[in-house]
Structures are given as structure tokens and as C-alpha cells.
Amino acid sequence: MDQSSVLLWVKAEPFIVGALQVPPPSKFSLHYLRKISTYVQIRATEGAYPRLYWSTWRHIACGKLQLAKDLAWLYFEIFDSLSVKTPEERLEWSEVLSNCLSEEEVEKQRNQLSVDTLQFLLFLYIQQLNKVSLRTSLIGEEWPSPRSRSQSPDLTEKSNCHNKNWNDYSHQAFVYDHLSDLLELLLDPEQLTASFHSTHSSLVSREAVVALSFLIEGTISRARKVYPLHELALWQPLHADSGFSKISKTFSFYKLETWLRSCLTGNPFGTSACLKSGKKLAWAHQVEGTTKRAKIACNTHVAPRMHRLVVMSQVYKQTLAKSSDTLVGAHVKIHRCNESFIYLLSPLRSVTIEKCRNSIFVLGPVGTILHLHSCDNVKVIAVCHRLSISSTIGCIFHILTPTRPLILSGNQTVTFAPFHTHYPMLEDHMARTGLATVPNYWDNPMVVCRENSDTSVFRLLPPCEFYVFIIPFEMEGDTTEIPGGLPSVYQKALGQREQKIQIWQKTVKEAHLTKIYSPQEHGLHRSQCEWCPLES
16 A cells, blocks of 8 residues: 555644643653653553553652642643543542542542553643744744645634644644654653664654554545554554564654654644635624624534534624534634624533633533633633633633633633523533533632732632523423532522512512503514524
8 A cells, every 4th residue: 555545644632622721831841751751661560651640640740840739630630531431431530529528538539540651741742832932922923834834724814823722733733843752752761862862773662653643643545434543554554654563563763753754734624624624604694784704614524523623703793502413522612702692502522712702602511621712701601621711801700610720821800600500401411521510619720820929810709799590592401400509608699689589579569559661562572682593
């Protein structure tokens, strides 16, 4: 089989979900990661290789890299959330944690968790995607290169320097430019020189190529099936190209790297392909008197299950409501939407909301990460595995989440509040994404980027300002109340307010006041409210 028929590309999910949108710790540099790689591989009997246990990573991260324990757990848990697990397994873990009565019991349970060691090293390395570059900050973009001249996938057709997590050109360029380092990171210690470098005769193990499948996958030309990298590299007709030796059961470092570089191409399921050739969705209409044109595209008609994308931009002054198979399990990006009410009531894989203003977003359960960047005066209502925010102003988050919300850099006047709504299919959707009602850390955020010692970047919503949110659409389903209920102080505030209303209504009734106004008599009917029916 001619190698030209093989197409390889960089997977989007490790970057969309896995790359924390903050500069990585300085100790995640290649120098330290090489040392960690050697350290763990010679300690296979100590819970370090081929599976890295939390207790071992905690020792490395806190003892050797001088990271805070919370930060060490954050990276470990984010990577663990990327692993393939059934919803039942995730719900079981939530139940285990919710039954813990102390931090010691939580730690005891965490000590039983392990991750794939080599893939975890790759995960730590790709955190460099959001490393602050002095060169970039001075000139505004990376040095020109053939791979970076492609049109930006940003919906507004302008440069989008910040969100590399959604830019598949950035993913491809990152892996291509750092391919030698990535491969060296996976080498057995005896294949490295004293300075932790490969040689022309270095050999790459099968396990290392399996690990690299965390980042790279591909297909054979004209075939629809997607294969992990290692299955293609180990395929008999490709042995000569990929450098695999049946005798040693290893790959030639030089041949493997050359083959990978020659076959790497753009991600056919990435944001760029979705915008260029994806299916355009007529979910929003043009608003009269404005030049803004809503753009919504998806690739769900051609993409495998883990590669689904829905990209939405420039929805303006509209109510948009959807519960659709198109959204199920999709990575959703919402971009430059203003003065709108957006309801996406399906189980979602991830959601990124960027550069939106004066809007309310009500989301179905988000199985991995919900991230907001550069948003002003936005309210988000969601059940999500994790929330992270950066460069937001005056935003309110009504969330139910089993992990601590992450406050990254540049935020002002953030408000956290309990999740306060429901729709008929909500609990079914939560079960499908493996999200439970406990534990719930909505009120215990973690400040990851503290620009100064000011802790007033966030507040918890005072109970006197709290109201429940009613989703005004009819759907099939069994959920009739807020999952998990409300915290007692908020429930009490609602009860007191309801009591006052009842007293007022009783007072009005007993006063026998004359009726002087009827909305119906003035031609106002409920049917005139803005309304968007749910898609079946």
C-alpha cells in the first residue's frame, strides 16, 4: 500500500477539552517532562508505569515540581475526564465521592485512580499550546510558516489569536513543530542519550505509538472509517513506511517521524472543515435593520460520534431553542452572540462561549468542559462536569458541577449561584452524560490565575436576589423539579418571598378592588411573545 493513501491528522478533543486555557506551570517544560518520563518508566513497580496512580503523581508534582496539591489534582482529573468511560462508571465515581465524610476519605478514594502514563505525559506537554510567547506578544502572531498561512477558522474571517483550543491549524502546527519532542518524551530511557535526546538509531516501542494515538488518528484514502494511529502504523502494508520491525517489535525513530510528517494533514472533522463544508443550519433568522447575519454550521452528518461539532456565531436579538440529535454529544462553540436567549437542551460534549454580550444561555448537561472567554453581562445556566472562565465581566453562573469552577485570568465581578431550573428530559440527559446531583461544588471556585491578592473577583449570589428560572417550552420527559433541589438558604428565601406574595394577594382579594385593566381587552395575548418551538 502506497503511503500517499494514508491520511493522518491531529485530534481536536485533547485540545478543546484537555488544554487548560492558561499558561502552563514552568515545570511542564520539555526538560522536566523528560526527567519525569525517565523517572516513571524505571519505577514500574511503584505505581508509575504503565499506569500512573494519583498518589505517585502527587508525589512527583508536589515534591519534585513544587506544584500545589489542588493544581496537581486539577491536571490529573482533567486528563482522567478525557478517558473513555461509560456514564455508569462516572456516576459510580460521583456516588463514591458523595459518600466521603472527610478530605482523608476523598484522598483515599483518589489514590485508587490511575491514568495511562505515556498519554498523561503527552497531555502535560500539550499544555504548552497556551504558553505565553514573548515573540507572539510583541508581533501579534507566530512567525509566518506554510502551515500557518491557511485562512483562520474564525467565523468572522479575522485573526483569532486567543482561542487556539478550537483552532485546528494551531493543533496541526503544534504537533508538527514539536513532533520530535513528543516522540522523545515517549522513548524508553535506554534509547536516550545522557542529555535525554534521541539518536538516529533510537527505537520507539509499540506502547509509545499506542500512546501517540491520544493525539493522532487517520484513515486510508477513500475509506470512511477512522483508525487510531497505532492501528495504521502496525498495519502490514505500511511497515516499510512507518519503520516497524517484526523482529524487534519496535519502530525506527527516524522512519516513524518521517512517515508521520509526510502523512499529517488537516483535520477533516475540525472547525475549519466544519465552517468550509459543514451543513449550514437555519436555526436563526435574519433580524431586520441589522447587517449581522447568524451563522450556524455542523459536521454531525459526516463526523464520527466523538468528532461532532456545532459552531454558532452572530445570533443577535433572538430566542433560539433546540433539542436535537444534531447537538447530542457535540462540541459546541458559541461566538459573538448578543442580546439573545439561547437554549440548547440536549446532552453536550463540551461548550465554549466566546465574545458574547447581554445574553442568557441555558444548556443541557455538558459532559466535559464549559468554558467562557471574553464575555460581558452573560448568564449561563447549566449542569456541567467543569466550568472555566477567563476575561469575563459581570457574568452570572447558575451551575451544578462535581468539580470546582476554575477562575482563570482577567475576570471581573463574577457571580456564582445554584442551578435553578429544569426541563422534562434533564435527568435523562444527565444520566447519559454521567453527571449526578452530588457532589456539587458550584460555591467553591478555584482561582487558578490570581493577578493579585484580591479575592473579591467573585461572589456568591445573595439569597435575597435569587429567583428560579422557568424554561418556557413543552417537551416529553419525567423531570418535574430542579435536580438535587436547592440549598436550604435559597429555598428558605423563595419560601419567604412566596409567603409575602400570598399575603399581598389575600389583601387585594379582601379589599374588593374594582377591575380597571385587562391585557386581553387591550389586544395582548401570550401568543405574541417571542417563541421558538423545540425541534423533535
